[in-house]
Amino acid sequence: MEGTRLKLGDLQKIAEHEVDFERAFKHRINVCCSSGCVPFGAFDVLKAFQEAVKEFGVEKECKVARTGCVGTCAVGPAVVIEPGDYLYQNVTPDKVRQIVRDHIVLGLPVKDMLYQNEAFFKKQHRLVLRNAGKIDPTRIQDYIAAGGYAAIVKCLATMTPQGVIYEVLGSGLRGRGGAGFPTGQKWSLVARSHSSPKYIVANLDEGDPGVFANRTLAEADPHAILEGMLIAAYAVGAEKGYIYIRAEYPLAIETLQKAIAQARAMSLLGENVLETSFKFDVELRFGAGAFVAGEETAILASVEGRRAMPRPRPPYPANSGLWGKPTLIQNVETLANIPLIVLNGGAWFSKIGTGKCTGTKCFSLTGKVNNPGIIEVPMGITLHEVVFDVGGGVADNRKFKAVLVGGPSGGCLPETLLELPIDYDSLTRVGAIMGSGGIVVIDDKSCMVDTAKFFTDFCIDESCGKCTPCRAGLAKIKEIFEGITRGEGNLEDLATLEKASIYIRDASLCGLGQTAPNPVITTLRYFKDEYVRHIVDKVCPADRCFKNVKEVNKQ
Amino acid sequence: MMAAAEKVKVATMWLSGCSGCHMSFLDMDELLIDLAAKIQVVYSPIADVKVFPEKVDVTLIEGAVANDEQLELLKQARERTKVLISLGDCAVTGNVPALRNAWGNSARLALERAYIENADVNKQIPTDVPELLEKVRPLHEVVKVDYYIPGCPPSAGVITYVLTELLAGRVPNMEGKCKYG
Amino acid sequence: MSNSTVTLKIDGVEITVPEGTMILKAATDNGIRIPTLCALEGLSNSGGCRLCLVEIAGSPKLFAACITPVSSGMVVTTNSERLKEYRKMTVQLLLSERTHVCSVCVANDHCELQSLANELGVDHVMFERKWTDYKIDSTHDFLVIDRNRCILCTRCIRVCDEIEGAHTLDLKMRGKDTQVIMDLDNNWGVSCSCTSCRKCAKVCPVGAIYVEEEPLARTKHKEIAEFLLARRRR
Numbered sequence: 017m018e019g020t021r022l023k024l025g026d027l028q029k030i031a032e033h034e035v036d037f038e039r040a041f042k043h044r045i046n047v048c049c050s051s052g053c054v055p056f057g058a059f060d061v062l063k064a065f066q067e068a069v070k071e072f073g074v075e076k077e078c079k080v081a082r083t084g085c086v087g088t089c090a091v092g093p094a095v096v097i098e099p100g101d102y103l104y105q106n107v108t109p110d111k112v113r114q115i116v117r118d119h120i121v122l123g124l125p126v127k128d129m130l131y132q133n134e135a136f137f138k139k140q141h142r143l144v145l146r147n148a149g150k151i152d153p154t155r156i157q158d159y160i161a162a163g164g165y166a167a168i169v170k171c172l173a174t175m176t177p178q179g180v181i182y183e184v185l186g187s188g189l190r191g192r193g194g195a196g197f198p199t200g201q202k203w204s205l206v207a208r209s210h211s212s213p214k215y216i217v218a219n220l221d222e223g224d225p226g227v228f229a230n231r232t233l234a235e236a237d238p239h240a241i242l243e244g245m246l247i248a249a250y251a252v253g254a255e256k257g258y259i260y261i262r263a264e265y266p267l268a269i270e271t272l273q274k275a276i277a278q279a280r281a282m283s284l285l286g287e288n289v290l291e292t293s294f295k296f297d298v299e300l301r302f303g304a305g306a307f308v309a310g311e312e313t314a315i316l317a318s319v320e321g322r323r324a325m326p327r328p329r330p331p332y333p334a335n336s337g338l339w340g341k342p343t344l345i346q347n348v349e350t351l352a353n354i355p356l357i358v359l360n361g362g363a364w365f366s367k368i369g370t371g372k373c374t375g376t377k378c379f380s381l382t383g384k385v386n387n388p389g390i391i392e393v394p395m396g397i398t399l400h401e402v403v404f405d406v407g408g409g410v411a412d413n414r415k416f417k418a419v420l421v422g423g424p425s426g427g428c429l430p431e432t433l434l435e436l437p438i439d440y441d442s443l444t445r446v447g448a449i450m451g452s453g454g455i456v457v458i459d460d461k462s463c464m465v466d467t468a469k470f471f472t473d474f475c476i477d478e479s480c481g482k483c484t485p486c487r488a489g490l491a492k493i494k495e496i497f498e499g500i501t502r503g504e505g506n507l508e509d510l511a512t513l514e515k516a517s518i519y520i521r522d523a524s525l526c527g528l529g530q531t532a533p534n535p536v537i538t539t540l541r542y543f544k545d546e547y548v549r550h551i552v553d554k555v556c557p558a559d560r561c562f563k564n565v566k567e568v569n570k571q
Numbered sequence: 572m573m574a575a576a577e578k579v580k581v582a583t584m585w586l587s588g589c590s591g592c593h594m595s596f597l598d599m600d601e602l603l604i605d606l607a608a609k610i611q612v613v614y615s616p617i618a619d620v621k622v623f624p625e626k627v628d629v630t631l632i633e634g635a636v637a638n639d640e641q642l643e644l645l646k647q648a649r650e651r652t653k654v655l656i657s658l659g660d661c662a663v664t665g666n667v668p669a670l671r672n673a674w675g676n677s678a679r680l681a682l683e684r685a686y687i688e689n690a691d692v693n694k695q696i697p698t699d700v701p702e703l704l705e706k707v708r709p710l711h712e713v714v715k716v717d718y719y720i721p722g723c724p725p726s727a728g729v730i731t732y733v734l735t736e737l738l739a740g741r742v743p744n745m746e747g748k749c750k751y752g
Numbered sequence: 753m754s755n756s757t758v759t760l761k762i763d764g765v766e767i768t769v770p771e772g773t774m775i776l777k778a779a780t781d782n783g784i785r786i787p788t789l790c791a792l793e794g795l796s797n798s799g800g801c802r803l804c805l806v807e808i809a810g811s812p813k814l815f816a817a818c819i820t821p822v823s824s825g826m827v828v829t830t831n832s833e834r835l836k837e838y839r840k841m842t843v844q845l846l847l848s849e850r851t852h853v854c855s856v857c858v859a860n861d862h863c864e865l866q867s868l869a870n871e872l873g874v875d876h877v878m879f880e881r882k883w884t885d886y887k888i889d890s891t892h893d894f895l896v897i898d899r900n901r902c903i904l905c906t907r908c909i910r911v912c913d914e915i916e917g918a919h920t921l922d923l924k925m926r927g928k929d930t931q932v933i934m935d936l937d938n939n940w941g942v943s944c945s946c947t948s949c950r951k952c953a954k955v956c957p958v959g960a961i962y963v964e965e966e967p968l969a970r971t972k973h974k975e976i977a978e979f980l981l982a983r984r985r986r
Contacts, residue, residue, distance in 0.1 A: 306926070323923065328799035328819045481904060481923070481930030482800040488845035491928045492879040512878060519841045522814055522834075523802045660855055663876050664847075667856060672883035673900075711876060719875035723855035746873035751866055752854025 021283040023291045024173050027165055034161030042077040043120055044098040045069075046149060047107075050085035050235045051228070051267050053092035057108060061093045064109035068116040078120055081158075084236020086149035087140075087390040088131060089228075096149060103131040136387045139405050141368065141394045143376045144352045148236035153271050156278040159239040165284060167355035168246045172292050175358070180251040181207060184354065186362025188374035193219055193310075193347035194422070194451045195527065196373075196440035202344060205334035206252040209342035216249050216257035217315060217338070217345045223262065223307035224423035225474060227454040229378035230348050232390045234261070234268035237352065238275035242298060244351025246289065247358055249296040252344050256297060259348070260315050263302040272300060307424075307478035310452070311526045312345045314480070325480045326526035347452075349378055369395030373439035377450065383420075383457035384411045393438070400434040403457055414459035418543070422451030424471040425531035427538035428464060447538040449531055463558035464543040465550050468535040469497040475532035486529030489520040493536060501561040505551040514540055579738060580628045582614035583658075584648055586641045587668040587707065588634030591724040592659035593617065596631070598727035606731075609738055627652045629737065631720075631730075635661040635668045636708045640701035649714040654737065657710045658730070660723040660751055669707040678703035721749045760826040775828055776804055776817035786830050787839055787868055789846075789957055790905035791818035794977025795914055798906050803842050803868070806830045814838075836872070843869050848879045849928065850886075851900040852958075859959030862968045865903060866958075886931070891941030894964045895953060899931050902960040907974075908932060908952035915977050920946040932960075951976055 022030075038044070047062040062082055069075045088094050091105035095115070102125050104115060111129060118124045142148070151158035159165070171180055185200030206214060218241060222230040234241060245257045261269055276298055279285040287295050301319045303309045309324035316337055318324040337343020353375060357365045366374045373395040379402070382388050386408030393402060399419055403409070410416045418428045421438075427448030429436070436442050440450050458467060476490045496513055499505045517533035517540070524530045540547065549555050556562055585593060593616060599606065613627060614620045623644070630652040636642050649655055660666040671677040681703060687694045710716050720733050729748050736743040759768045762779050769778040774797070779786050790801040797819040804817040809827035817830070829835070846852075846865060854860050868874075886899035906923070909932065913919040920943055924933045934943045953961045954973040963971045 308926075328816055330821065476927055479927035481926045481928070482798070482906075484800070484802050484842050484845050487904070487928055487930065488849040489841075491882075492845065492848065495880055516841070516879075519838055523805055523838050523842070525799060525802065525816075657876065660853075664853070665881060666853055669881070669883065670851070670853065670856075672881075673851060673885040709876070709881075712880060716876070721875055744873065745875040747870060749873060749875040750870045752857065752860040752863075 021291065024169055027160055027169055030157060030160045031163070031166075034157050038079070038161065040076075041079040043074075043079070045078060045080045045120075046083040046096040046098065047080065048085055048092060048094045048096075048149060049082045050089075050232060051265070052085060052089035052232075053094060054267065056092050056106075058093040060109045061095065061107050061112060064112035065095070065116065068112050069120070071113070072116055072121050074116070074120050078116075081152045082154065083151060084148045084153050085145075085232045085390060087145070087232075087392075088136065088387070089389045090387070091131060094131070094149075097125075100125075104129050105131040133387055133408060135405055135408060136389070136391075139397065139401055140392055141376050142392050143356055143368070144233060144240075144349050144378055145236065145390070145392050146356070147240065148232060151237065153236055153238055154274050156239060156275065156282065156284075159237070163359070164239050164355070165243055167358035168243055168250070168284070169290065170358055171247055171250050172290060172294060177207065177251045177253065180247060180358060183357055183362040184251070187353075187357045187365035188362070188372075189350065189353055189357065189365065190373065190440065191347060192349035192353075192377065192450075192453075193312075194449060196450060199346065199350055202334060202346075203248065203252055205332070206254075206342050206344045209335055211342055212253070213256060213341055214252055214254040215338045215341060215343040216245050216252070216254045217312075217319065217343055218245055218257065218259040218351055219310060219312070219315060219345060219347045220259055220261040220265070220268070221303045221310040221315065222265075222452055223303075223310045223478070224452050224454050226382045226456065227380040227423055227452050229380050229390050229453050231265050231268050233348055233352055233378070234265070235271050238268075238272045239279065240352040240355060241272070241348045242275060242279055242285070244346075244348075244354040245298060246284070246296055247354045248344055248346065248351065250294055252342075254344065255295055256299075258299055258301045258319050258338075260301045260303060260309075260319060263305065269300065269302070276300070306480070307474075308480045308526070308528050311528060313526070315345065316343065323480075325482050326528070328525055349453075370437065370439055372441060377438065377453060379453045379455050381407050381455050381457070383455075384414060384459040384462070385409070385457040386411050395439050396437045398435050398437055399429065402438065402455060403434070407457065410457060410459050412459075414461060416457070417460045417462060418458040418464065418467075420448075420454070420456040420458060420467070420471075420535065422449035422531070422534070423454035424474040425449065425528065425534050426451050426454065427534045428458070428467060428542065429538065430542040433542075447534060447541060449534065451531070461558055463556050463560040464539045464546045465497070465500060465556070466558070466560045468539040469494070469501065471535040472497065472532070475528065479528065479532075483523075483525035483529060485520045485523040486525070486532060489516055489524075490529075490532055492516060493520075493533070500547065500550050501556075503550075503554045503562055507548070507551055509551070510540065510544070510547055578611040579609060580613045580624075580626065581610045582623065582627045582630040582648065582652065583612070583616070584614070584623075584630060584632045584634075584644065585616045586632060586634030586645065586662070587637035588659060588661040589667075590616070590633070592633035592662075592722075595722075595724035595727050596658075596730055599731050600727070602727075602731055606734065623647050623651055625651050629654045629656065629734075631656045631658045632662050632710060633658045635665045636704065636710065636713050637668050638701040638703050642704065642713065645710060645714055654717045655710075655714070656718045656720060656733070657716050658720050659725055660721055662710050663719050663721045664751065665707050665709045666723060669709075672706050676705075678705050718743065719745070719749070721751050723752050758822050758824045758826075760822050760824065760828065762828040763830055769822055771822075773822050774818055775806060775815070775820050775822055775826075778822050779817065779828075779830060784830060786817050787872065788818060789864060789868070789903065790907065792907050792910075792955060792974060792977060794975075794979070794981045795907065795910040795955075798910070801842070801846075801903070801905055803839055805835060805838060807832055807835065840872050840874050843872055843874045844877045844879060846903050847874070848877045848881045850882060850884045850902065852881075857901065857959045858962050859901075859968050862972055863959060864957035889934075889940050890964065891939040892943075892946070893941070893948065894966075895940060895946075895948065895950065895961065896964055897932065897934075897940060897961050899960065901958050902932055903958055904930055904932070905957060906932075907955045907957065908961055911951045911955050911977055915980055916947060916949050916951050918945050918947050918949075921952060
């Protein structure tokens with residue numbers, strides 16, 4: 017089938033064909049081959065399964081598939097055996113023969129190798145990651161069989177561009193890149209712009225340390241991103257799209273390149289999409305390793321081949337983006353929601369989540385938590401549910417101290433705020449942000465002063481150097497922190513810290529500087545006593561600071 | 572004329588600086604006569620007083636803090652003064668004396684530069700002088716400073732203005748009156 | 753460009769300017785002073801120094817006046833207590849970021865940063881000063897760059913690119929380590945694109961780029977960009 021030019025009606029046939037083909041197998045062995053599992057030998061495990069099913073003579077009834085991530089990245093390589101969704105953890109090639117013999121041949125799942133934590137999945141709601149871990153990301157047929165590209169077919173066959181925008185507006189979807197601007201409004205702005213050509217840019221420059229939800233999506237379901245871009249292009253009238261991806265994501269790049277080639281070969285991308293007059297093509301652009309390059313105006317500069325430095329808005333990219341033309345910039349997670357909205361309608365989508373914040377959000381749950389990994393939860397879920405139900409509580413039976421929401425420029429929230437529902441507005445109100453979806457659980461062994469200093473350091477390294485508050489201000493904040501953690505701080509430093517942080521937040525040019533002081537502002541707000549103890553008693557409750565000072569004293 | 576006891580007790584101090592700020596102070600010329608009616612200089616490089624007195628009202632300090640003796644003097648002055656004023660760029664910013672801060676191990680390097688590299692005879696680093704601090708600091712990095720008069724040197728006019736305002740019980744407005752350099 | 757005009761209020765004064773005018777120009781043309789450093793008539797706007805931040809009624813955000821166009825009915829405040837505070841903070845940060853010692857600087861008495869500090873009443877810097885030690889590049893026949901005095905306003909880069917058309921200067925590194933470089937970070941003396949036109953020195957607001965042995969009062973000529981543009985338009 018691959019390589020033949022498709023018409024609108026052909027997709028259904030491919031899907032049916034695939035489903036029939038799948039039906040012939042009694043079992044499906046899904047081996048996660050995402051960046052989390054590959055370093056631990058996922059490809060060797062895949063090969064071992066392929067050999068083992070032959071060895072036991074069950075290759076006719078077992079389909080061994082390479083898939084994306086199920087989210088349990090801490091216990092990789094992960095393998096899921098269907099039916100029944102048996103999730104095997106920490107699979108190594110030497111365990112494979114036993115799994116195939118017991119589970120497939122004898123029908124007895126190997127209990128002590130199974131991932132025993134059902135709570136991890138129970139409160140999740142997988143929309144964006146609907147196909148992650150279920151389909152082979154390197155086969156476009158798998159995506160089509162799972163209902164993929166049906167949405168663009170629906171658009172081209174039955175919907176006007178305005179109709180598509182109407183559904184997106186009705187869905188209440190907001191940009192998942194962090195700022196939460198209503199997606200439908202952004203689309204209307206670009207669609208109304210008269211200048212042409214127009215561009216779509218998919219933002220896959222996920223620069224936050226420890227955050228890899230977008231990578232997971234690209235590695236597990238690349239076509240969902242492409243389909244979202246196609247629909248967006250159809251709706252706003254764009255002909256060219258760019259996926260701006262970090263060069264540090266080689267597997268995601270490879271997966272996307274393959275997906276683009278397949279889509280082009282099947283005329284899902286290119287001059288006449290599905291033999292209609294609609295044309296759209298996608299190219300990859302690689303980031304050059306800067307956190308700030310995820311800022312939308314910096315992306316534009318980088319795609320154009322210039323230094324990734326933000327510029328003030330207005331003019332907004334919707335009016336003047338790439339090469340001065342109207343440009344729609346969306347995070348890939350936002351785009352992956354679009355096919356579902358088109359297929360099921362905006363009204364369906366708006367019922368998920370809360371009234372003002374619809375849908376779901378992917379998070380990278382990391383830190384001192386029992387079940388770290390990639391999760392997708394409905395908006396409005398409480399922090400408590402995420403940390404203690406999905407996350408399984410604080411690791412090593414330690415006490416909960418804080419949770420950092422929103423990556424390195426997020427806010428550190430204390431126990432008293434655990435019942436806070438996760439949505440853009442609630443998070444902003446308490447000094448955190450949605451950001452790119454990093455949640456770091458912090459236990460009582462961690463020092464909040466040290467934590468704030470650590471994240472400030474990150475933002476200092478990543479500041480582009482254009483505007484004074486971010487460039488010079490953050491560096492000064494760091495110096496004050498160094499003084500405090502050396503034991504040379506005084507209480508006036510706290511006032512200076514607060515003053516400078518608020519100034520940086522208000523006066524910086526782009527989102528990086530405006531959010532970079534968040535860890536400082538929130539730790540000063542919720543954990544001031546720890547700062548005071550550092551300064552007055554020269555004591556770090558978690559015994560992390562003053563290390564160098566002590567060593568010097570010993571000498 | 573007011574009795575000496577009712578006069579405002581003023582001290583001036585000279586740390587790491589060139590004495591230019593004191594010269595500028597003296598440049599107030601005839602205004603000094605008016606000032607003398609209101610103040611009494613209780614400690615100054617231009618007065619022969621050995622020990623910094625107690626209960627001083629205003630102390631003007633010229634120069635940055637560069638060695639441990641100056642550090643001690645400054646702390647003592649702070650303890651015994653109500654209102655402490657940084658006078659001139661060295662006191663306010665560190666200025667020229669602080670240029671050595673750009674080097675690592677600057678105290679040692681400064682001594683070597685002065686007493687070995689640039690010496691013609693008797694190349695040796697003196698041992699009976701106060702020890703240099705690793706970093707030269709402006710006053711407010713060491714003690715609390717109440718007012719600042721930048722300038723290298725600050726003009727006599729600005730010094731007059733600040734003192735006049737303070738003696739009248741007003742807070743000086745420094746907009747347009749703090750020209751560094 | 754349309755001929756329509758826009759009426760707005762800046763600091764309570766009603767002002768009518770052509771559509772598309774930036775707030776800064778609207779204010780300046782009507783005698784309202786907003787402090788600036790990176791903005792320069794005749795060059796594209798960078799919006800980086802953040803000195804010209806103003807408040808616009810109805811928005812909690814602050815806007816750089818140099819790069820925000822006016823709109824009808826806009827109510828702009830240029831001089832609130834918060835803005836004054838923030839401007840002082842910005843100047844303090846610039847002064848403390850690298851080695852700025854006015855008394856021994858070539859630009860003493862001809863420096864925009866120095867005069868801003870004076871105008872705004874920045875009588876001291878609340879942060880510890882950083883004493884940088886970047887090497888001075890004096891390899892060019894007569895142009896010198898001292899990066900310890902650079903405030904990264906990028907006027908030199910923009911004048912070189914947009915007016916002279918050489919684009920010899922650009923930036924390297926990022927954050928506090930950002931530096932202005934020549935060509936691919938070469939010494940100025942071996943730069944093959946530099947036309948030695950001196951425009952960079954003419955527009956430098958501080959003493960970072962200067963002409964050797966020439967009084968700065970003679971070198972500085974920040975109207976050069978606007979002047980040349982006007983000539984070219986004729």
